[in-house]
Every structure is written in structure tokens, then in C-alpha cells.
Amino acid sequence: MSIQSASASAASPLATPIVAMEGIEKSFPGVHALKSVRFELLPGEVHALMGENGAGKSTLMKILSGVYAKDAGTIRIDGQPVEIGSPREAQALGIGIIHQELSLMRELTAAQNIFIGREPRKAFGLLLDEAALNDGAASIFKSMNLALDPRAPVESLTIAKQQMVEIAKALSHKSRVLIMDEPTAALNDAEIAELFAIIRRLKAEGVGIVYISHKMDEIKRISDRVTVMRDGEYVGTVPAADTPIETIIAMMVGRALTTEVAAPRASEDAPIALEVIGLRRGREIRDVSLHVRKGEILGFAGLMGAGRTEVARAIFGADPLEAGEIRINGKAVSIRRPEDAVKAGIGYLSEDRKHFGLATGLDVRNNIALASLERFCAPGGVLKDGEMRDIAKRYIGQLSIKTPSDQQEARLLSGGNQQKVVIAKWLLRDCEILIFDEPTRGIDVGAKTEIYKLLNALAAQGRAIIVISSELPEVLRLSHRIAVMCEGRLTGFLPAGASQEAIMQLATQRQSAVEAPHAA
Structure with a gap:
């Protein structure tokens, strides 16, 4: 599939659907996951699929992409009934999927992941053609306007770059149907803009895109229609442009939902639970000093690659430090590995729950x-x-x-x-000190509200909390103070109620550092 520049155009409602699913049923042990669900996708359409976590969205798309077998119902591609027994059969039908949880082989390079199982060969098919492999990946990256070395091992890439490799892998199959499950969860604003440009070009070429996301602003920006699921059932399909966000939320949760959760007030005289002084590691962490009081939520803001996660991992002992001191309740502690941090009363929820949070x-x-x-x-x-x-x-x-x-x-x-x-x-x-790294990534609006209430309740109990989030409204909603980073440095602290503009100014302040890190 070529990705050529073209103006986006809405799908024609009279076109024959590329995909039509009717009466889809699926059960797992103890769970009736899908109950007579329907869904259709038109050529050149971005069709958002929405619902709370557990609504059945990913299960439905895994059936379409051949990961799961349906128990009942029909699937039609271009009007013809098909049985999709495996991901390979789905790919042969032109269906590609980008999963919410990354499925890359971390020890292989980006190019090797993209062409796994269909590598170009030379010498009568006896040898792999690494040059052609890397050239093919580089061509796809160029079409995506992505600066990424095809030879880079996936384990060396950020979560955002890994997500882009997943997208490139799906594009390499020349898909006519592209399923994107939370594709922007790990992307910053610039990367999201690039992704949307790619989506619009694909849409103009007639590719149908299923877009699963919990981010309402994205749905409004990129989608033509929205289908909502709830508790494994089809609720309805509405036009994205003409349907208020409140209506979509009510369809998702079955009730009107208030998402605003005010942060509790923290005492400025509360004891300091965690203090870090002069943390350093190469270019990732450059002389970072901060503190968090008991009962306080300290928000961490910054662009992708600013060093927020690196600071959190260093505090937790997951990555070594070149210099710096960590104090718990005023006493210096030696944290060389996560076990030391846990014993000291620190808990860390990684941004990558699949690999680092769960067994x-x-x-x-x-x-x-x-x-x-x-x-x-x-x-x-x-x-x-x-x-x-x-x-x-x-x-x-x-x-x-x-x-x-x-x-x-x-x-x-x-x-x-x-x-x-x-x-x-x-x-x-x-744990007395909790570090939440992207705590609501990939979580629906209802569950977000529950987690916000939980964080506030934990702070009210006197826990010291650090929240790292790429969503500025989330940082502003939760935080008593906000620490902002840029290129490994702390560039400033802001009080609760600061503006998004003030955060972005500090997040792009490349050569600044905070003289008084304990300033409110």
C-alpha cells in the first residue's frame, strides 16, 4: 500500500461495507464477552469503537483479525461471507491490527519485527537479505515521516517508538482494513499529529480504519462514525461530528457521568515523605531535586523523552544512578534495586503494565x-x-x-x-510513597474517574503520591503541585490551578534548571 498525500474525504454511506459483522457471539470460561454484536466499516471511513473497559471492543476486533474464533454470527468482507480462522487468514483478506498491548519481539530490530515471517531472501532463498529488510522498513518509516533506525533493537526504543513500529508493521501488510486499538496511548502531541496525517492519507486511499480510543477529543477530530458497546452488547452507532460528547459517554456507561474530580487540599506544613537531591544519570537525568509531602499529589509533566519515567525508575531502583541522594522521612536510604525501594515503602506502577506491572x-x-x-x-x-x-x-x-x-x-x-x-x-x-506512571493509559472514562477518586483517597490517608501523565488536563485535575521536565532537567514547579500554557512553556524550556527545587 502506498501512502500518498491526498485530502481526506468522508466515506460514502451508499458504499458496500468492507466489513459487516452481525450477531457475533463469544464466551470465555465464566464470561459471556459478546452478545449478538453488530459492526460495519465503510471504505475510506474512520469508525470509532467505544465503550468502557470490558465492554468487548478488543474481543470483537480480535475476532475480526483472527486472534479469536467467534462462537456464532456472520462476518462479510465486501459483501461476501468469510470465516477467519487465524491472523494469517485475516492478513490475506487485507485486515491488519495494532494491538493495545505491544506484541513486538523486544530482542529483534525494528525492521526484523516489521517483516517477521516474510523476510526478503537472496542466494536462491538460502540467506536473509538484511539490506533489503532494512531498506523496506526505512521506506515505511519515511512514508510515516518517522526518524527511526530500522536496525535499532526494539528493547532500546521508547514505548512511543515501539508503538510506531507496530503501526509500520500493520502498514507493511498493505491492509485495506486497519484496526487501531488505543494507538495514541504512548504518543505525544507531535506524534499524534503525525499519526492523524497518516490516517487521513490512508482514508483518502479508501482504507477503512477502526479506531478504538477512550480519548474523546481524538474521536471528534478523526472519526466519521462512532459505535458504542456496553457489557458485551451493541448499544448504537452515531455520527461523530453531530453527537455531543456527553451523549456518547451516557451511551458508554448507561448514565450521565461527571468526570471532574477535585484534588484534595494538602497541608503545606505536612512532613516531607520523599526527598531526592541531585539525581544524575547521563543525559536522561540532570541534577534533579524534588520533594513530596505526606498527603500531597505531585504531578510530573513534560514532553515524551523529558525524563519523567527515568526519574521514577531511578527512585525505585530499577535503573542505576551516577549521583544523588534519596531520603525517606528525612533519612537517607540506599536504593540499588526495586526490592530496596519496596522495603523502604515505595510502590511503582510502571507505564508498561504488561511487562513490568503484572505476571x-x-x-x-x-x-x-x-x-x-x-x-x-x-x-x-x-x-x-x-x-x-x-x-x-x-x-x-x-x-x-x-x-x-x-x-x-x-x-x-x-x-x-x-x-x-x-x-x-x-x-x-x-506503601507510604506511590509513584503512578501513566495511571489511566488505555482506561475508559468511567474507570478514570474511579482511579482519580482512589488517588485522592490515598492522599487523604497521608500517602505521598507522584503522578506522571502525558495528559495535561489529568495533571492539572489531580495535582497539588506540578513538576515540569525538559530533556532530563527540572525546569520549574507550578501550583495547582496553573494553565496548560504555563506547563508547555516550562516543558519546552530546554536549557533551564530550577534554582530552588523546593519552591511551591
């Missing part, structure tokens, strides 16, 4: 207990399974985790419910 092959019960196993160890090393069950059920209820039981494998939960399991793990550990 996806274990059930919900064991994941919740994972950071507190010594609490459940009986003499002889035998685990107190009954106590683990009772604790897990308590947090499932407290956090409204949607799961058929505490023995459901974590990998089978929706992204939002997986995030809640990670939160439960650190709540059980009773």
Missing part, C-alpha cells in the same frame, strides 16, 4: 499478593491460599475489578482492570 500468566489472586508474599508464607514456605483469596476478593470489590473470579488469569482482563490489579498489589503492600 500475566498468573491469576488475579497471585498478582495482588505478589509484592507481599512474605505476609502469606506459613512455616515451611507454604502459602496461605485462603488468606490470599480473601484479600484478593476484598480488593476486587473495593476497586470494582471486573473479573469472573480471583482465579482468572490476568492476561484475560481488559487493560483497565489489569491496571486496577496492579494498584491493588501496591495497596496491599501498604
Whole structure:
């Protein structure tokens, strides 16, 4: 598929749908995931698929892309009924998918991931043609206006760059139908603009795009129609431009929803729970000093690559430091690995919950207990399974985790419910200091509100909280103070109620540093 510049045009409502799904049913053990669901996609259309976490959106698209087999219903491609038994069969039909959870092989290069299983060969097919492989990937990256080395190992790339590799991989299959599941979750504003430019060019070429996102502003900007699902059922399809956001939210949750959650007031005289002084590591962390008081939510803002996650990982002992001091309740502590941080009372919710937050092959019960196993160890090393069950059920209820039981494998939960399991793990550990890195990434509007209330409740209990978020409204809504970073430096602190413009000014202040890091 060529990606040529062209003006976007809305799909014709009279066109034959590329995809028509009717009466789709799917059940898993203990869960009726899809109940007679319908969905259609027109040529040259961006069709948003929306619903709360667990509504069935990803399950429906995994059926279309051959990951899951449907239990009942019909799928038509260009009006002809088809059976899609595998991802390879879906690709042969021109269906590509970019999953919410990245599915790249981290030890391979970007180019190797893009062409895995269909690598160009030479010498009568006996040898891989690495030059052609890299040239092919470079051509796709160029069409995406993406500066990325095809030879770079995926494990060396940021989450945002990995997401772009996933998109390039889907484009390489010359897809007529492209499913994007939360494609902007790890992208900054500039990268989102590039992605939308790609989508508009594809749309003008007649490609149908299914766009799954919880970001209402994106849906309004890029979509032609919106289909809403709730609890595994089809709710309705509405035009994106003419339907108020409040109406779409009400369709999603079955009620009107207030998303505004005011941050609790923190005492300026509260004791300092966490203080870091002069943290340094290469160009990623440059002399960072800050503190967080008990009962305070410190927001961390900055553009992608500013160093926010790097600071969090350094505090948690996941990455080594060249210099700097960490103090807990006024006392210097040595944190060289995550185990040291946990013992010191620090919990960290990684931005990449799949690889660093969960043991996806274990059930919900064991994941919740994972950071507190010594609490459940009986003499002889035998685990107190009954106590683990009772604790897990308590947090499932407290956090409204949607799961058929505490023995459901974590990998089978929706992204939002997986995030809640990670939160439960650190709540059980009773950490005094909590670092939330992109806590609502890939989470629906209803679950976001629940997590905002939870963060406020934790702060009200006296916990010190750092929230890293790429969504400025989220940072402003939650934070008592906001620390802003640019290129590894802290460029300023802002009070609650600051403007987005003030944050962006500091986020692009490339050669500045804060003289008095404890200033409010």
C-alpha cells in the first residue's frame, strides 16, 4: 500500500461495507464477552469503537483479525461471507491490527519485527537479505515521516517508538482494513499529529480504519462514525461530528457521568515523605531535586523523552544512578534495586503494565499478593491460599475489578482492570510513597474517574503520591503541585490551578534548571 498525500474525504454511506459483522457471539470460561454484536466499516471511513473497559471492543476486533474464533454470527468482507480462522487468514483478506498491548519481539530490530515471517531472501532463498529488510522498513518509516533506525533493537526504543513500529508493521501488510486499538496511548502531541496525517492519507486511499480510543477529543477530530458497546452488547452507532460528547459517554456507561474530580487540599506544613537531591544519570537525568509531602499529589509533566519515567525508575531502583541522594522521612536510604525501594515503602506502577506491572500468566489472586508474599508464607514456605483469596476478593470489590473470579488469569482482563490489579498489589503492600506512571493509559472514562477518586483517597490517608501523565488536563485535575521536565532537567514547579500554557512553556524550556527545587 502506498501512502500518498491526498485530502481526506468522508466515506460514502451508499458504499458496500468492507466489513459487516452481525450477531457475533463469544464466551470465555465464566464470561459471556459478546452478545449478538453488530459492526460495519465503510471504505475510506474512520469508525470509532467505544465503550468502557470490558465492554468487548478488543474481543470483537480480535475476532475480526483472527486472534479469536467467534462462537456464532456472520462476518462479510465486501459483501461476501468469510470465516477467519487465524491472523494469517485475516492478513490475506487485507485486515491488519495494532494491538493495545505491544506484541513486538523486544530482542529483534525494528525492521526484523516489521517483516517477521516474510523476510526478503537472496542466494536462491538460502540467506536473509538484511539490506533489503532494512531498506523496506526505512521506506515505511519515511512514508510515516518517522526518524527511526530500522536496525535499532526494539528493547532500546521508547514505548512511543515501539508503538510506531507496530503501526509500520500493520502498514507493511498493505491492509485495506486497519484496526487501531488505543494507538495514541504512548504518543505525544507531535506524534499524534503525525499519526492523524497518516490516517487521513490512508482514508483518502479508501482504507477503512477502526479506531478504538477512550480519548474523546481524538474521536471528534478523526472519526466519521462512532459505535458504542456496553457489557458485551451493541448499544448504537452515531455520527461523530453531530453527537455531543456527553451523549456518547451516557451511551458508554448507561448514565450521565461527571468526570471532574477535585484534588484534595494538602497541608503545606505536612512532613516531607520523599526527598531526592541531585539525581544524575547521563543525559536522561540532570541534577534533579524534588520533594513530596505526606498527603500531597505531585504531578510530573513534560514532553515524551523529558525524563519523567527515568526519574521514577531511578527512585525505585530499577535503573542505576551516577549521583544523588534519596531520603525517606528525612533519612537517607540506599536504593540499588526495586526490592530496596519496596522495603523502604515505595510502590511503582510502571507505564508498561504488561511487562513490568503484572505476571500475566498468573491469576488475579497471585498478582495482588505478589509484592507481599512474605505476609502469606506459613512455616515451611507454604502459602496461605485462603488468606490470599480473601484479600484478593476484598480488593476486587473495593476497586470494582471486573473479573469472573480471583482465579482468572490476568492476561484475560481488559487493560483497565489489569491496571486496577496492579494498584491493588501496591495497596496491599501498604506503601507510604506511590509513584503512578501513566495511571489511566488505555482506561475508559468511567474507570478514570474511579482511579482519580482512589488517588485522592490515598492522599487523604497521608500517602505521598507522584503522578506522571502525558495528559495535561489529568495533571492539572489531580495535582497539588506540578513538576515540569525538559530533556532530563527540572525546569520549574507550578501550583495547582496553573494553565496548560504555563506547563508547555516550562516543558519546552530546554536549557533551564530550577534554582530552588523546593519552591511551591
